[in-house]
Each structure stands twice: as structure tokens, then as C-alpha cells.
Amino acid sequence: EPEVTQTPSHQVTQMGQEVILRCVPISNHLYFYWYRQILGQKVEFLVSFYNNEISEKSEIFDDQFSVERPDGSNFTLKIRSTKLEDSAMYFCASSESLAGTDTQYFGPGTRLTVL
Amino acid sequence: AQTVTQSQPEMSVQEAETVTLSCTYDTSESDYYLFWYKQPPSRQMILVIRQEAYKQQNATENRFSVNFQKAAKSFSLKISDSQLGDAAMYFCALSADGLTFGKGTHLIIQP
Numbered sequence: 001e002p003e004v005t006q007t008p009s010h011q012v013t014q015m016g017q018e019v020i021l022r023c024v025p026i027s028n029h030l031y032f033y034w035y036r037q038i039l040g041q042k043v044e045f046l047v048s049f050y051n052n053e054i055s056e057k058s059e060i061f062d063d064q065f066s067v068e069r070p071d072g073s074n075f076t077l078k079i080r081s082t083k084l085e086d087s088a089m090y091f092c093a094s095s096e097s098l099a100g101t102d103t104q105y106f107g108p109g110t111r112l113t114v115l
Numbered sequence: 116a117q118t119v120t121q122s123q124p125e126m127s128v129q130e131a132e133t134v135t136l137s138c139t140y141d142t143s144e145s146d147y148y149l150f151w152y153k154q155p156p157s158r159q160m161i162l163v164i165r166q167e168a169y170k171q172q173n174a175t176e177n178r179f180s181v182n183f184q185k186a187a188k189s190f191s192l193k194i195s196d197s198q199l200g201d202a203a204m205y206f207c208a209l210s211a212d213g214l215t216f217g218k219g220t221h222l223i224i225q226p
Contacts, residue, residue: 033213033214035213035214037158041218042206042216042217042218042219043160043206043208043214043216044216045213045214045215045216046213047213048213056213058213089158091160093160103148103150103162103165104214105162106152106159106160106161106162107159108157108158108159109158109159109160111158
């Protein structure tokens with residue numbers, strides 16, 4: 001069964017450094033998403049991406065964050081100048097069609113630890 | 116703005132019994148989708164069941180079923196014949212572009 005994959009599974013970085021989290025969505029999916037889950041809290045929407053551009057973003061997704069689809073398979077989340085409060089699980093998801101009408105399938109997540 | 120509320124931080128059920136997890140939501144959309152996701156200790160998000168708001172019939176997936184009350188904006192999950200592997204955090208979610216999640220219910224299965 002096709003699945004969303006994410007690398008690395010765990011990333012440790014120093015405060016102020018830049019990190020890139022990588023995702024490979026399901027191959028025939030057209031919509032891609034990033035979510036964040038701070039430990040013990042609910043999952044929060046960050047951004048959605050379609051046709052090589054951001055379709056929607058939350059207030060969490062400020063100038064510190066950017067997303068990119070550098071090739072036909074990868075979807076990345078870049079966090080510039082990381083802060084302690086960026087420590088969280090980051091989930092990538094993808095859906096075949098428009099989010100409101102289709103199921104989003106989640107990757108296993110990347111645990112980001114900022115020291 | 117959309118909101119999803121799960122009022123039960125934790126629920127406990129005996130193995131083989133039935134448990135119902137509550138979820139209420141608010142949205143101004145007339146057409147939307149609702150989901151239940153399961154998050155085991157591995158923290159992977161696994162889809163359990165989904166419901167289209169325009170469908171009156173409640174969705175079912177094997178031991179999992181929902182009670183969708185559109186007028187009341189309620190979307191509860193019933194797990195029948197609970198198994199040890201059902202132990203997890205369960206999140207209710209509402210679709211827009213991105214999903215809006217509730218805070219989750221921690222389900223404990225007592226052997």
C-alpha cells in the first residue's frame with residue numbers, strides 16, 4: 001500500500017540553525033500539507049501546497065517557514081533560525097484531490113529537537 | 116474559524132467492551148468532511164474513519180462506527196469489541212483546506 005514517507009525520523013539542531021524536513025508524498029497525490037504537534041498538544045495545520053504554490057497557511061506559518069517541491073517526488077519544509085519552541089513532531093500529509101473532499105494520509109513524522 | 120472540541124481527555128474501557136468517544140465541532144461551511152485519526156505511541160497518524168457531511172448515513176469501518184448528528188454538530192466514534200491494539204490517542208478532525216484537530220482523547224484498554 002502506498003504511503004507517505006518522511007526523513008529524518010529525528011532531527012536535533014542548535015537554536016538559530018536552519019533545518020530542512022523532507023517528505024515524499026504518495027505518488028499520485030496532488031495536495032501536500034505540513035502539520036506540527038508540540039508534545040502533549042493537538043496537531044496544528046501549518047500549510048497546504050498545490051500546483052507548486054501555497055494554497056493556504058496558518059498564522060503559525062510565518063516568514064521563518066518555507067515549503068518547496070524541488071523535484072517530482074520530494075516536498076520539503078524549511079525552518080530558518082530555529083527557536084526552542086519549534087521543538088515538535090512535524091507531520092507531512094498528502095491527498096489525491098482537494099483537501100475538503102478527500103482524505104489526507106499522514107507520514108510517520110519527524111521529531112525536531114531544538115537545543 | 117473552525118473549531119473541534121473533544122471533551123474527554125481520557126477514556127478507559129475493558130477489553131471486548133464498547134466505548135464511545137465524543138466530538139463536537141463548529142464550522143460555517145455547508146459541505147465538509149469529518150475524520151477520526153488514531154495516534155499510537157509511535158505517534159504516526161492513522162486514519163480510522165471519515166464522514167461526508169452531505170451523507171446522512173453514518174460511516175462504519177468494521178468495529179468502528181460514527182454517530183453523526185449534523186444539526187447538533189456532533190461526531191462521536193464508537194469502538195465495538197475493544198482490543199488491546201486500540202489503545203492510542205484519538206483525534207477528531209474537520210476538513211477545510213488544512214485539517215482542524217481536536218485536542219484528542221487518550222483511550223486506555225483494560226485487559
